[in-house]
Amino acid sequence: MPLEIKKVGVIGAGQMGNGIAHVCALAGYDVALNDADPDRIRSGLATINGNMAKQVAKGTVSETDRQEALARIVAADKTEDLADCDLVIESATEREEVKRKIFSGLCQVVKPETLLASNTSSISITRLAAATDRPERFIGIHFMNPVPLMELVELVRGIATDDETFEASKTFVTRLHKTYAVAEDFPAFIVNRILLPMINEAIYTLYEGVGSVDSIDRAMKLGANHPMGPLQLADFIGLDTCLAVMQVLHEGLADSKYRPCPLLVKYVEAGWLGRKTQRGFYDYRGEKPVPTR
Numbered sequence: 001m002p003l004e005i006k007k008v009g010v011i012g013a014g015q016m017g018n019g020i021a022h023v024c025a026l027a028g029y030d031v032a033l034n035d036a037d038p039d040r041i042r043s044g045l046a047t048i049n050g051n052m053a054k055q056v057a058k059g060t061v062s063e064t065d066r067q068e069a070l071a072r073i074v075a076a077d078k079t080e081d082l083a084d085c086d087l088v089i090e091s092a093t094e095r096e097e098v099k100r101k102i103f104s105g106l107c108q109v110v111k112p113e114t115l116l117a118s119n120t121s122s123i124s125i126t127r128l129a130a131a132t133d134r135p136e137r138f139i140g141i142h143f144m145n146p147v148p149l150m151e152l153v154e155l156v157r158g159i160a161t162d163d164e165t166f167e168a169s170k171t172f173v174t175r176l177h178k179t180y181a182v183a184e185d186f187p188a189f190i191v192n193r194i195l196l197p198m199i200n201e202a203i204y205t206l207y208e209g210v211g212s213v214d215s216i217d218r219a220m221k222l223g224a225n226h227p228m229g230p231l232q233l234a235d236f237i238g239l240d241t242c243l244a245v246m247q248v249l250h251e252g253l254a255d256s257k258y259r260p261c262p263l264l265v266k267y268v269e270a271g272w273l274g275r276k277t278q279r280g281f282y283d284y285r286g287e288k289p290v291p292t293r
């Protein structure tokens with residue numbers, strides 16, 4: 001019998017985790033939101049509340065739907081609080097050892113039939129699956145940022161992912177009113193294999209003095225019709241995540257064309273991770289973002 005998903009656990013209440021919880025709750029799923037830091041869960045819930053209020057103000061979500069969706073989300077302070085979930089989506093920091101540890105702990109508490117998924121931007125689904133007791137019930141469900149607004153989800157099967165898990169994931173994504181694209185399990189899948197080298201190249205363009213932050217973003221917005229400039233987008237994604245994806249591409253494909261720009265490394269070493277730390281290629285601490293170079 002195909003598995004029916006009623007309750008979804010989300011691990012990591014950062015910008016992606018809160019977006020995933022948001023769209024799941026609006027689609028009628030019960031949601032348990034977990035993070036290593038309970039304060040993050042509270043701030044994630046506050047962000048969801050605010051983002052749903054924006055949708056109500058725009059008329060894309062009714063106030064009743066917002067109230068009902070908010071009531072479906074509970075804070076899961078401990079991993080044990082995810083025990084009754086039918087699907088758990090991990091969306092913690094983009095570091096393989098962090099994710100492996102989360103999955104091995106999670107397997108101790110969830111039901112044998114629970115599906116496990118990762119929202120990783122780049123890391124091998126097959127390798128993450130191998131850290132669990134159920135590689136056949138493990139899959140990559142890769143949402144795009146900002147989750148409530150972006151239509152695409154990449155579905156990535158590991159070598160062992162079975163058909164039932166794949167079909168249940170397709171049904172799940174469709175119920176979220178999103179469209180999926182299937183990607184093979186190679187470093188950074190499809191979107192980030194193409195997008196992140198473009199962002200890294202924009203950072204090289206800055207590093208080599210070809211243009212300023214302002215010129216590079218303006219050039220790509222007005223010259224290539226991108227909704228955000230590549231440096232603005234890098235800040236939006238998070239520079240730690242951008243660097244982690246480039247490292248996975250560089251190591252996984254062993255090709256120097258993926259080497260992370262030293263300027264990206266420097267920003268991450270400074271803790272200037274973009275919007276989430278208020279500083280990256282732009283400084284967000286004032287009224288308007290100001291370029292930092």
Ligand SMILES: CC(=O)CC(=O)SCCNC(=O)CCNC(=O)[C@H](O)C(C)(C)COP(=O)(O)OP(=O)(O)OC[C@H]1O[C@@H](n2cnc3c(N)ncnc32)[C@H](O)[C@@H]1OP(=O)(O)O
Pocket residue numbers: 019051052054055057058120121143144145146147148149150191192195227228233237241
């Ligand atoms: C790294 C990975 O692994 C994969 C990735 O995700 S890569 C990143 C992929 N994402 C992108 O490339 C995004 C590129 N940017 C865009 O497409 C657009 O700039 C955007 C969709 C983010 C915003 O579009 P925009 O036209 O500039 O509209 P903007 O005015 O900023 O926002 C549209 C509305 O949505 C609202 N909104 C923004 N974020 C929201 C959220 N998380 N939830 C709900 N509403 C939101 C805004 O408040 C705004 O509402 P109002 O019109 O009432 O002000």
Ligand SMILES: NC(=O)C1=CN([C@@H]2O[C@H](COP(=O)(O)OP(=O)(O)OC[C@H]3O[C@@H](n4cnc5c(N)ncnc54)[C@H](OP(=O)(O)O)[C@@H]3O)[C@@H](O)[C@H]2O)C=CC1
Pocket residue numbers: 011012013014015016017034035036037040091092093094095098102119120121122142143144145236237238241276
């Ligand atoms: N940013 C983006 O545009 C996209 C990101 N992704 C992927 O989504 C995932 C999350 O990214 P994003 O939301 O941007 O990152 P954030 O930094 O916003 O959030 C990550 C969250 O995970 C928490 N966390 C870290 N370790 C653990 C743990 N052991 N258990 C539970 N929670 C933990 C972090 O807490 P703390 O800060 O306290 O460490 C933080 O709250 C990554 O895999 C990323 O690659 C996918 C698509 C798009």
